[in-house]
Every structure is written in C-alpha cells, then in structure tokens.
Amino acid sequence: xxxxxxxxxxxxxxxxxxxxxxxxxxxxxxxxxxxxxxxxxxxxxxxxxxxxxxxxxxxxxxxxxxxxxxxxxxxxxxxxxxxxxxxxxxxxxxxxxxxxxxxxxxxxx
Amino acid sequence: xxxxxxxxxxxxxxxxxxxxxxxxxxxxxxxxxxxxxxxxxxxxxxxxxxxxxxxxxxxxxxxxxxxxxxxxxxxxxxxxxxxxxxxxxxxxxxxxxxxxxxxxxxxxxxxx
Numbered sequence: 001x002x003x004x005x006x007x008x009x010x011x012x013x014x015x016x017x018x019x020x021x022x023x024x025x026x027x028x029x030x031x032x033x034x035x036x037x038x039x040x041x042x043x044x045x046x047x048x049x050x051x052x053x054x055x056x057x058x059x060x061x062x063x064x065x066x067x068x069x070x071x072x073x074x075x076x077x078x079x080x081x082x083x084x085x086x087x088x089x090x091x092x093x094x095x096x097x098x099x100x101x102x103x104x105x106x107x108x109x
Numbered sequence: 110x111x112x113x114x115x116x117x118x119x120x121x122x123x124x125x126x127x128x129x130x131x132x133x134x135x136x137x138x139x140x141x142x143x144x145x146x147x148x149x150x151x152x153x154x155x156x157x158x159x160x161x162x163x164x165x166x167x168x169x170x171x172x173x174x175x176x177x178x179x180x181x182x183x184x185x186x187x188x189x190x191x192x193x194x195x196x197x198x199x200x201x202x203x204x205x206x207x208x209x210x211x212x213x214x215x216x217x218x219x220x221x
Contacts, residue, residue: 041146041148041217043113043115043200043213043215044152044200044202044212046209046211046212094140094157094204094206094207094208095157095165096142096154096157096165097142097210098154099151099152100151101151
C-alpha cells in the first residue's frame with residue numbers, strides 16, 4: 001500500500017500557483033519523496049524528488065517539512081497542460097514505486 | 110532528451126495467445142521495471158529487473174509472465190496465454206539506480 005495521503009482532487013486557476021499537499025508521516029530517514037504526474041493514460045512523468053532539503057527544477061518546487069512528515073509540490077504558474085493526476089510517492093533507493101490514487105488537479109481557465 | 114520507448118502503442122490479441130511487449134530503456138540505465146494500469150485503476154508494479162535477473166516481482170507477475178533483456182538495448186515482457194483480465198496499459202520504466210525512474214508512453218493491450 002502507498003505510504004502517502006493526498007487529497008483526491010483540487011482545482012487551481014490558470015496562471016496561479018498550484019500547491020499540492022502530501023502526508024507521509026511514517027517516512028523513514030533514508031526514504032525519498034518523489035512526485036510524478038499522469039496526464040490521461042500516458043506514462044507517469046517524473047517531476048521532482050527530495051530527501052529533506054527543498055528542491056526546485058524547471059517544472060516545480062518541492063517543500064519538505066523539517067520533520068519530513070509532509071511535503072508540498074508547487075507548480076508556480078499553472079497552465080491548462082498541468083491538468084493531471086499527481087502522485088506523491090515515498091521510495092527507498094531503487095525499489096519499486098508504489099502508486100496510490102493521487103490528486104486529480106484541474107486547472108481552470 | 111533521452112526517453113524510454115515502447116512498442117507497439119496498441120496491441121489487440123485473442124484470448125490464449127502469447128504477446129510480447131517491447132521496451133527500449135534509456136541507454137545508461139541499469140534498473141528496469143514493468144507496471145500495468147487497468148482502465149480506471151491505479152498503476153500497479155509487476156516486476157523489477159537488474160543485472161540480468163528479476164530483483165522483485167508482485168503477486169500479479171505469475172507463471173504466465175516473463176521478462177527478458179535479449180540484447181543490450183531491449184527489455185521485453187511476455188504474457189504466455191493472455192486472459193481478458195490482462196487488458197491494460199503496460200508501462201516500462203528504467204532508472205540509473207537510486208534515482209528517478211522514467212516511464213515510457215505505454216502499450217495498450219486489449220485481449221478479446
């Protein structure tokens with residue numbers, strides 16, 4: 001079973017920042033937090049991952065709380081193409097990714 | 110940008126037939142995975158493969174399934190005798206190691 005909890009759905013206005021929360025209260029010290037998204041039935045797309053420091057790349061920012069029990073994925077300027085299901089996954093090393101049901105993010109024009 | 114390539118994009122097969130789904134992982138990657146997603150359901154792990162052997166498999170990955178890396182570039186999933194319930198999207202993924210896994214666009218398998 002997935003070790004994370006995410007809201008089932010969220011809406012965000014186009015051009016605004018989308019903030020997607022994730023709880024992972026049982027995360028262990030050497031497990032990373034990964035974020036993927038899936039648009040329609042396409043293959044899951046890697047977004048970002050982190051251990052304990054905040055991370056930023058060209059797609060998004062990842063904010064991890066100091067106790068590492070929760071994190072937030074931030075899409076700074078959401079576009080319609082960001083409409084997708086977003087998955088927060090806790091993973092150790094190169095072990096399998098366990099997908100939950102994710103958050104269905106809808107960007108509203 | 111390197112990507113994982115899967116062929117075919119869509120395969121229709123008769124129940125009981127064998128199918129082979131093909132994947133070309135990213136060239137310097139060493140870990141390979143197969144996942145599947147039945148329509149409307151979660152993405153489910155099937156198997157992971159490293160150093161020419163299966164490193165982990167799920168309950169779904171029974172004797173009807175097998176994986177192979179026949180050469181230096183391809184990674185295949187074979188289903189020996191397909192059932193209606195094998196109809197799903199099948200995704201291949203690869204990673205360098207303890208880093209992000211990258212997924213292909215999938216093969217839609219329809220068993221009739």
